Amino acid sequence: MKEFLSSTLLYVQQQQLCVEKSLWEVVKQSVELLQEKDLITVTSDGQILQVTKLGKATYKGSVDLTYSDVLYKDLSRGLEALLLNSYLHLLYLVTPYDLIPQCKPDWMVYFRQFALLSAAEQKMSAVVGVAESFVARKAAGQTVKKDVDMAVVRRMYLSLVLFSLLKETNLWSVAERFQLSRGFVQTLLSSSSAFCSCVIHFTEELEEFWPFKALLMELMQRLSYCVKAELIPLMEVAGVMESRAKQLYNAGYKTLTHLANADPAVLSKTIEKLHKKQANQIVASAKMLLNEKAAALQEEVDDLLMIPVDLPLQLI
Incomplete structure (x- = not known):
C-alpha cells in the first residue's frame, strides 16, 4: 500500500503543500477505523488486510461506514422481535440515518399518530426505544428526565411519515399532517427506497439476515411506487402510472x-x-x-424436470 501510494499524484501534492499529516498517517488512521468497526482484520505482523463478512456486506450495500455497525445492530435486534402484521417495523429499519438530524418532531402530531397505532405496533415502538408514555409527556410539554435516544425517537417519527404514505399515497396531505415540507417528504420517500435497496444487498452477504431479503423486496417496490400492493402489477405496464392504475383496478382490471x-x-x-x-x-x-x-416460469419448470429421478431424495 505504501509503495502504491508513493506513486500517486496525491503523494506528490502532499510534499509540495507541506501538510501537517503525511498520507501514510492518514492511511493508518483509516485502517484503524475499519478495524474498530470490524470491517477488516489485520494480521499480527500488520502485513495482510482481510475484509470481514460485515465489510463485504457494507461494500455490497454501499452503506456509509458511519452507519454500518449501527445498521447491523438494528437488524440483529429486529430479528429478535420483528413485527410482521404491518410494515411499520420494516419501514423503521430502512429509514435513512442521514435524514434523522433534519427531523424536528411536532410532539402533538407525534402523539396523535402514535395513538392510531395498534397495540402490537406500539409494543414494537417501545422495543426499539420509543414508549407511548415518553411521547405523551413531550406532547403535554413536560420535561422528561429519563435517558432516551433522540435519534431513535426522530427515526420513528420519520417511519410514521412513511407508514402514512404507504396507506394514503397522498404526499401533500401527509406533509401537512406531520408539519413537514413537501420537498422533505419527497426526499424521505426516495431516500428510503434507495436505502431499502442498500439494506437488501447488505443482508444478502450475511447469512443470519436471510429473512430480510424476501420481506424487503416487496417493501422496496411499494416505496418506489408508493401505491397499494394490489396496484403494483398494473404499474409494471408501460404507460400506467398511479392514477391510471387506480382507474383500471376500479374498473375491474385487477x-x-x-x-x-x-x-x-x-x-x-x-x-x-x-x-x-x-x-x-x-x-x-x-x-x-x-x-x-410465462417464459420465466417455463424455464423454472424445465430446470426442475432436468433433475435425475433416480437420485436419492436427500440429494435432491
Missing part, C-alpha cells in the same frame, strides 16, 4: 392477465380520458409482460 385479455376498444370507453391508441399500447405491453413471466 391483474396483469385481466389487462392482457382486455379489448382495447372496450378499455378506452370504460376508462375516462383513455384514447384508443393508448389502450392498444397498454394491452400490448400487458401481453408482453405476461409472456415474459
Whole structure:
C-alpha cells in the first residue's frame, strides 16, 4: 500500500503543500477505523488486510461506514422481535440515518399518530426505544428526565411519515399532517427506497439476515411506487402510472392477465380520458409482460424436470 501510494499524484501534492499529516498517517488512521468497526482484520505482523463478512456486506450495500455497525445492530435486534402484521417495523429499519438530524418532531402530531397505532405496533415502538408514555409527556410539554435516544425517537417519527404514505399515497396531505415540507417528504420517500435497496444487498452477504431479503423486496417496490400492493402489477405496464392504475383496478382490471385479455376498444370507453391508441399500447405491453413471466416460469419448470429421478431424495 505504501509503495502504491508513493506513486500517486496525491503523494506528490502532499510534499509540495507541506501538510501537517503525511498520507501514510492518514492511511493508518483509516485502517484503524475499519478495524474498530470490524470491517477488516489485520494480521499480527500488520502485513495482510482481510475484509470481514460485515465489510463485504457494507461494500455490497454501499452503506456509509458511519452507519454500518449501527445498521447491523438494528437488524440483529429486529430479528429478535420483528413485527410482521404491518410494515411499520420494516419501514423503521430502512429509514435513512442521514435524514434523522433534519427531523424536528411536532410532539402533538407525534402523539396523535402514535395513538392510531395498534397495540402490537406500539409494543414494537417501545422495543426499539420509543414508549407511548415518553411521547405523551413531550406532547403535554413536560420535561422528561429519563435517558432516551433522540435519534431513535426522530427515526420513528420519520417511519410514521412513511407508514402514512404507504396507506394514503397522498404526499401533500401527509406533509401537512406531520408539519413537514413537501420537498422533505419527497426526499424521505426516495431516500428510503434507495436505502431499502442498500439494506437488501447488505443482508444478502450475511447469512443470519436471510429473512430480510424476501420481506424487503416487496417493501422496496411499494416505496418506489408508493401505491397499494394490489396496484403494483398494473404499474409494471408501460404507460400506467398511479392514477391510471387506480382507474383500471376500479374498473375491474385487477391483474396483469385481466389487462392482457382486455379489448382495447372496450378499455378506452370504460376508462375516462383513455384514447384508443393508448389502450392498444397498454394491452400490448400487458401481453408482453405476461409472456415474459410465462417464459420465466417455463424455464423454472424445465430446470426442475432436468433433475435425475433416480437420485436419492436427500440429494435432491
